[in-house]
Amino acid sequence: MKIDSREIAALAQAQPSAPRMDMYAGIHKALRAFMADTLLGLGRMDVDDDLEFAQTCDRVMQMLDFCRSHLRHENQFVHAAMEARQPGSSQRVDSEHVEHEQAIAALAAGVSHLLSCARPSRPAATQALYRQLALFIAHNFEHMHEEETAHNQVLWDRYSDEELVRIHDELVASIPPQEMLTTARWLVPFMSPAERTAMLSDMQQHAPKPVLAAVLAHVQPHLTQQEWTKLVRSLGLPPVPGLVH
Incomplete structure (x- = not known):
């Protein structure tokens, strides 16, 4: 995909005039952050430091597992919703999901x-894996753009925001606790302050208090002091996550 000034202008014009429920926005920020950080970590890995070597390789595997789970969630909930009201609308991206599964398996083998x-x-094997991972990430970035534009348009045309919220809530409810913490680790720090507050305020209202406390404790090390202060102030909480009762 070649990005030029006309395409950038078209993207701006394609945004809905009023904000709509966007199931892709948050999780795609998390994916982009996790992918980019993993690639950078692999690129600067010290192959002669056995602990760093093992930890970095494990980190790549964790990212691949996260990508694999994300594909399953989209197939089960988002694509199913699209096909229910516009048959064939997810077919092209479905085929890319199959390719991504194959690429994930190849990277895991690497x-x-x-x-x-x-x-x-x-060193040579690391460089080969680095380039392989870079191509995988590049394709995923283009893939996510397609979902955020073409797929969102189908969803917005066929569903109300209330219906989309219900689909999103069902998807989130299906995620195991440990995967949810991983999602929070890569989602919350890379959201805007307003997005953080909206997400965690909803959790504050609907989730058990220990769940909110666990999420806050999990993400605090990855926020700057200023970001953390803004967040807890917006939630009406003291600055220490252990004081959340």
Whole structure:
């Protein structure tokens, strides 16, 4: 996909005149952050430091697991909703999801190969995995753009915001607690302050208090002091997550 000034202008004009429920916005910020940070970490990894080497390889595998789960959630909830009211509307991206599953398996095999390499072979194998991961991420960024534009248009044309909220809530309810913490780790720090407040205010109103406390404790190390102060102030909470009762 070639981005030029006309395409950028078209993107701006394509935004709805009034804000709509966007199921992709938050999770795609999380995915972009997790992918970019993992790629950067792999690029600067010290292959001669065994602990750093093992931790970085594990980090790549965690990111791949997260991507795999994300594909399942979209297939089960978002694509199913699209197909229910506009058959065929998710078909092209469905085929890309199959390709992504294959790419994830290939990358996981690349990590396993890297872990089994003799120390002198690590630099070359790391570089090969780095380039493979970079291409995977590049394709995913284009893929997410397609979902945020074409797929959202189908959803907005066929569903009310109230219906989209229900679909989103069903998706979120299906996510296991540990995966939800991983999502929060990559979602909350990379949201705008207003988005953080909206998401966590909803959690404050509807989730058990220990759940909110766990999420806040999990994300605090990844926020600046200024971001953290703004967040807890917006939630009406003291600045220490342990004081959330």
